[in-house]
Amino acid sequence: MTLRKTQTPPMGWNSWDSYGTTVTEDEVLANAVFMAEHLLPHGWDTIVIDADWADPQPRSHGYNDEAALTIDAHGRLQPDPVRFPSSAGGAGFGPLAARLHGLGLKLGVHVMRGIPRVAVAADTPVLGTDSTASQITDTTNVCEWNPHYVGLDHTHPAAQAYYDSCVAQFAEWGLDFVKADDMLWPYQVPDIEAYALAVERADRDLALSLSPGRDLSAAHLDHLRANATMWRVCDDVWDRWDDIEPNFARLARWAPSAGPDGWPDADMLPLGRIGIRAERGEPREGALTLAERRTVVTLWVMARSPLMIGGDLPTSAAETIDLFTNDEVLRVLTQSHGNRELLRERGLVVWSAAGAADERWVAVFNLDDEARVEPFDTRSLGLGAAPAGVVDVWAGESVAVEAVHEQSDAARSVAPGSSVVRVELQPHGCVLLRA
Known part of the structure; x- marks a missing residue:
């Protein structure tokens, strides 16, 4: 055998x-x-x-x-x-x-x-x-x-x-x-x-x-x-x-x-x-x-x-x-396939994976001991400029994708004209997104 x-x-x-x-x-x-x-x-x-x-x-x-x-x-x-x-x-x-x-x-x-x-x-x-x-x-x-x-x-x-x-x-x-x-x-x-x-x-x-x-x-x-x-x-x-x-x-x-x-x-x-x-x-x-x-x-x-x-x-x-x-x-x-780490900085770790057709998964992890809310340019997550149908997989709920028209302190890492998702993370927590 x-x-x-x-x-x-x-x-x-x-x-x-x-x-x-x-x-x-x-x-x-x-x-x-x-x-x-x-x-x-x-x-x-x-x-x-x-x-x-x-x-x-x-x-x-x-x-x-x-x-x-x-x-x-x-x-x-x-x-x-x-x-x-x-x-x-x-x-x-x-x-x-x-x-x-x-x-x-x-x-x-x-x-x-x-x-x-x-x-x-x-x-x-x-x-x-x-x-x-x-x-x-x-x-x-x-x-x-x-x-x-x-x-x-x-x-x-x-x-x-x-x-x-x-x-x-x-x-x-x-x-x-x-x-x-x-x-x-x-x-x-x-x-x-x-x-x-x-x-x-x-x-x-x-x-x-x-x-x-x-x-x-x-x-x-x-x-x-x-x-x-x-x-x-x-x-x-x-x-x-x-x-x-x-x-x-x-x-x-x-x-x-x-x-x-x-x-x-x-x-x-x-x-x-x-x-x-x-x-x-x-x-x-x-x-x-x-x-x-x-x-x-x-x-x-x-x-x-x-x-x-x-x-x-x-x-x-x-x-x-x-x-x-x-x-x-x-x-x-x-x-999934193509599974890899995309980012690691400031206590944040981001992973990405691809599925069939245009399906993608992104996991955002908080390694810090404090809760945080992070805005992400959807392009930095590999989700494209204006992704449709972003879902929080654990919660089974849709995630809002916001268009950014001007620079603000709340989204200082996101360029105007982009789209953003805001990720709420518990201490040592994560969010798993699918688009």
């Missing part, structure tokens, strides 16, 4: 921001049912189980130092059968995947680069080879934050066979998506290529996501496109403005590269009820204001980043869920 490429950015839910390493089958199913009932009609279709689903004794706020991860006779991770009862008897994630497919959804899982330490300690045989786990390790290349794995020595042919066997099992279970972590910082060329090859060899099409993206250089673009469906361009993003604001610059660099060849990923949307048993913080609806939440969604769709919701869907506030069901906003994600 093949590494799955997608015509539009993947959209789904990931368990990390809510449950960290502790998510259970019941919680996954609750989010899946909610997605199928409320979000699937708007394009959301993927459920991803994040880290340590094989740990029988996970904890909030981090990883266990010496977790007794559940593995099979060949050193491959297996779901903990207490947390995931349907996996008992060697069924793995097969029954859960079938359940989600019946809802019209896809199932994905998180994996780490390398091989579990428990497999090395048991010296499990590598499926299809005469080698064992201890013979294929590289103990000098280990993850800096997850203590459960050691690196693979890719000069040994059985290292590829190990990845092949893991991905073959995912395909047998009916999975659709793999999030492979500890791949990009530092940039792990042998592991990326080996994992992508394992996906190519599997008997089922799988989308492959690579993480994390701290300091990721665009010099890797061609390599990423050849070996992944999507790739992170930042470290973990949480519900703090200080985490959101740096992504404006990152996405300005990466958005022109987004397309069916591969999707630069701005990380999960830290929106909704998060921190239930997560790595950081206590249960909360998220510390971002509603204006900031709208800014997150708008920036991500204008940059055509994959969208993975972090909040627990059934218990998230209705005003947050509403952010995920505005089809006119989501149309930017799925139907």
Whole structure:
């Protein structure tokens, strides 16, 4: 089969921001049912189980130092059968995947680069080879934050066979998506290529996501496109403005590269009820204001980043869920092109994107801590000299376009004879316009 490429950015839910390493089958199913009932009609279709689903004794706020991860006779991770009862008897994630497919959804899982330490300690045989786990390790290349794995020595042919066997099992279970972590910082060329090859060899099409993206250089673009469906361009993003604001610059660099060849990923949307048993913080609806939440969604769709919701869907506030069901906003994600940053000055950032025929979208963002009203010459926004039918997409309301006949203090940046739109911006807020 093949590494799955997608015509539009993947959209789904990931368990990390809510449950960290502790998510259970019941919680996954609750989010899946909610997605199928409320979000699937708007394009959301993927459920991803994040880290340590094989740990029988996970904890909030981090990883266990010496977790007794559940593995099979060949050193491959297996779901903990207490947390995931349907996996008992060697069924793995097969029954859960079938359940989600019946809802019209896809199932994905998180994996780490390398091989579990428990497999090395048991010296499990590598499926299809005469080698064992201890013979294929590289103990000098280990993850800096997850203590459960050691690196693979890719000069040994059985290292590829190990990845092949893991991905073959995912395909047998009916999975659709793999999030492979500890791949990009530092940039792990042998592991990326080996994992992508394992996906190519599997008997089922799988989308492959690579993480994390701290300091990721665009010099890797061609390599990423050849070996992944999507790739992170930042470290973990949480519900703090200080985490959101740096992504404006990152996405300005990466958005022109987004397309069916591969999707630069701005990380999960830290929106909704998060921190239930997560790595950081206590249960909360998220510390971002509603204006900031709208800014997150708008920036991500204008940059055509994959969208993975972090909040627990059934218990998230209705005003947050509403952010995920505005089809006119989501149309930017799925139907726009030429997405780019137009302007960045005085605390203002402006993005533009084109649609079919003469349709255009413009997003104006306020990075400042104070509200402001800004007049814009419509030509500076790429909307033309006298655009008709300008709409505030979030509000679903028409926006007045004023002719400027003479210079005034209120429109000092707009030349007479032009047209102007006046944009009201909340602190860290935005307006998304369509013309």
